[in-house]
Amino acid sequence: MKCRFCNSPSYVEIRYPKKINLCKEHFIEYFEDRVKKSIEKYKMLNKDEKILVAVSGGKDGHVAAWILKKLGYNIELFHINLGIRGFSDESLRAVKALAEKLNTPLHVVDLKEITGKTIEDIKGKKCSICGITKRYLMNKFGYERGFDVIITGHNLDDEVSFILNNVLNWNIRYLAKHEPVLPAHDKFLKKVKIFFEIDEYLILKYAEAEEIPFTTAKCKFAEGAITLKHRAYLNELEKERAGIKLQFLYGYMKNRHLFKVEEEDFQFRECEVCGMTSAGKICSFCRVWKLYKKKRRKEDNKVE
Ligand code: AMP
Ligand code: ZN
Ligand code: ZN
Secondary structure, eight states, X not given: OBOSSSSSBOSEEEOSSSOEEEOHHHXXXXXXXXXXXXXXXXXXXXXXXXXXXXXXXXXXXXXXXXXXHHTTOEEEEEEEEOOOTTTHHHHHHHHHHHHHHHTOOEEEEEHHHHHSOOGGGOOSOHHHHXXXXXXXXXXXXXXXXXXXXXXEEEEHHHHHHHXXXXXXXXXXXXXXXXXXXXXXXXXXXEEEEEETTSOHHHHHHHHHHTXXXXXXXXOGGGTTOHHHHHHHHHHHHHHHSTTHHHHHHHHHHHHGXXXXXXXOOOOOEEOTTTOSEESSSSOHHHHHTTHHHXXXXXXXXXXX
């Protein structure tokens, strides 16, 4: 197979909306153009914003940082060391390699230094606590350091498996609030997913074409997660019907308003422990890591 635009051998087959083969160079151009169009379509970013890209060490965040830098955005990198044995060290090595290759500042925070514990120490729902922890720490860091926006590497496959999972469970609340751009409010920074409509497979092919350093190490605690199974069926379907993932996403975007429920005048407040924006008296981060106990101990010591 030859590239549609030149005589070079095909590097990747694009299957939707049209079936075309592209060589490495034309694929790089095509991919960057798709991302650029997505950024424009959803009014995701401005060139004058100070952008913090959350990088896990995996391909998605790394490709996000790479392409934003190439497109001339003002970015810095942010990584959380979660303290997961056999995974976090490898991840940290990968983000350092990326920062060096991009010549971009990298900020690393260590969960153990902040909470005294790691993800390994959690009994019970590790993945949901890890999710709360990552969202909180990236937001707090970005907010305190004066960033305007946080970018994560969530891609089309993440989005459709999330939607499918929440349809299967009829989690209307989650379905109502899912978007490529979450605007800033209170102490929450704006959050953007630049790969909202970009297939994971293409992100991998771009990472390889551009020789972007990343790790393929997977977190041992995510093994067997149901959303991984949803991704697999959706990709099986995609083989049969090219474009079905994107159509599922677009259909959701068009009909998402159906899930919006009237909320009473909801008031956010400041967490009594950390002062960040919270729905309740104590934010979920301070609750799951029991930081109110630490604070209470400190106050008791002061009284004595
Ligand atoms: P995941 O929750 O692992 O699917 O990752 C989704 C996105 O969250 C990644 O693409 C990153 O942008 C961000 N992320 C995940 N893990 C970390 C981490 N340890 N440090 C910083 N950002 C992360
Ligand atoms: Zn070509
Ligand atoms: Zn808090």
